[in-house]
Amino acid sequence: MSEIERRHLVMPHLQPGMSVGLFGGSFNPPHEGHLLVASLAIQRLGLDQLWWLVTPGNPLKSGNGLAPLAERLALSEAMARDPRIQVTAFEKSLGTAYTARTIRHITRRHPDVHFVWVMGADNLGSFHRWQEWRRIAETVPIAVIDRPGATLTYLSSKAARTLDKARVPERAAKALPRMKPPAWTFIHGPRSSVSSTALRLEKNR
Secondary structure (H helix, E strand, C coil), X not given: CCHHHHHHCCCCCCCCCCEEEEXXXXXXXXXXXXXXXXXXXXXXXXXXXXXXXXXXXXXXXXXXXXCCHHHHHHHHHHHCCCXXXXXXXXXXXXXXXXXXXXXXXXXXXXXXXXEEEEXXXXXXXXXXXXXXXXXXXXXXXXXXXXXXXXXXXXHCCHHHHHCXXXXXXXXXXXXXXXXXXXXEEEECCCCCCCCHHHHHHHHHC
């Protein structure tokens, strides 16, 4: 096991009372759009840390073309220069790629920390396909960061409709990490049209 793997397979250090964003993805490869989501989340939610969770694999996506974990970690760390962003792959040591299990483990281990799940709006459209997605929404607040595309389509998705009564105004975003779930908000801001899929296609030309 390489040094970089050992360094990233442990959970980042926390202090009681912190507000921490959990931003997961395959990051295959990471790009400016990911960094924009992370930066907006830190700013608008008032986070002490944001964990950039590089997953071993995505159950909803084909494993074909997935770059090695060490490579995705290195690229993510090179991009995420903000000291509040902690790039990690400790999900691999848990032996799971399912968000619900990861969140359950984190919240049980750190009951005195305020966690919030952070995701781009494009993921809101498929959130209802995630394993135990309702449990995720009942375990931690969720911040959805706008991404290019049909914003209204994302907001009319099955998950958004199901959780409609739990949606809080965007102006209350900084209070979100300390809210009792289910609670979520949609955050607007600068958007990047870059996508991992487009970057992979360009690389393979």
